[in-house]
Amino acid sequence: MVNYSQKGMQNPMRQYNEKARLLVSCKDQPGIVANVSSALYQIGANITESAQFSTNPTDGMFFMRIAFDHHGAHALTDLNCHLLKLKTSSGMTYRLTDPNQRLRVAIFVSREDHCLMELLWQQRTHMLPVDIAMIISNHDLYKKTAHEFSIPFHYIPITKDTKIDAENAQLRLLESRVDLIVLARYMQILSPQMIEHYPNQIINIHHSFLPAFSGARPYERAYDRGVKIIGATAHYVTDELDAGPIIEQDITRVKHSDDVPSLKKIGRLIEKNVLARAVKWHAEDRILVHNNKTILFT
Incomplete structure (x- = not known):
């Protein structure tokens, strides 16, 4: 030697x-x-x-x-x-x-907090290599949570008549301050204007194994169909609802005795893990988009 x-x-x-x-x-x-x-x-x-x-x-x-x-x-x-x-x-x-230049992320959330809390916990424990710049919500529920994690919280209510003004307010908050938007069970459809500002920089978690049960109320529709497997899908957001390039998916088996509340409870675990993995892979530059597919180097 x-x-x-x-x-x-x-x-x-x-x-x-x-x-x-x-x-x-x-x-x-x-x-x-x-x-x-x-x-x-x-x-x-x-x-x-x-x-x-x-x-x-x-x-x-x-x-x-x-x-x-x-x-x-x-x-x-x-x-x-x-x-x-x-x-x-x-x-x-x-x-x-440069891996030292961590992505600045904005988390959008509505009423359910399981995906939000998973992202916050993984970021705090250094499992998720991002900086969370802000939390934006159309419900005034998580101001205290954001304060506990020292993250700015912005409550922007949305109605059918105020949607355009609300998105303009969101864009002003995001401008030059974030690299990625994560929709952590944010139950609003983004306008083409918002998506155009962040191509392949908006990740959504959909609570079904796409392409099955896209759109609203997938657990209810899965129950009505009598499925034996439920899942979740993380994908980039495009103008076509729930049809953007798929990043990650996972599933679990369910029984005929599981009702809709049971399916939702089971599904929350899948949703939060699938979303966290997708955000991590994006932050680590492990994803390339080709047409409407992703190449994953994981």
Whole structure:
């Protein structure tokens, strides 16, 4: 084993003082992995995670996620120059992120608090790598909870006649202050205006295993249908109700003796866990959206 101190040398493994993540997408073609790896090698980066996926090696799309250690801002500047050349030559799109720059999240909630409380608890216990910038609700129920977690709380009531004004007020609060909106059982349909401001940056939890029972009252409809499995779905929000790219889903078996209140009680556990996983994966840059699907590097 080399003794660096005796030889007056610096251990190269100690030179890495920063971390970064790189997401890549492009038409599948020879050399992408080699070229990106070479660019990282040229800045002296050390790859710690690497995953890739092709929809079709012949004429499909290629996706890659790389986590790596590097030597600081100058290294990322050099890497960006290399990647820009690859973008020009191969049509590659990419995103570089700094894990130390935590996402600022706004949580929207209505009456039920199980998803909200799970997100708050996971963030407090460092399981969820985000900063919760604010809680917004159309019900004045969780001001005390927000205060206990030292999070700003904004009560914005909504009626059919005030919906546009309410969303404008929400947008003013969100502007330049959040990176992600999480709908934690927020029982209002967002307008196209709101969705346009945050493309693939709004995550909703729907209390059914989509595409089954989209829309309102899924537990009641599941009960009427006599299902034996119920579930929950976390997805990005699009203009089409409950039809955005699916991030995560889970299910559990139920019995013929379970009534609607029982189904809701069972479902709450699934909902909060599915939503928390989706938010975590988004925060860790593990999701790429292609058409109306997601590529998950989990």
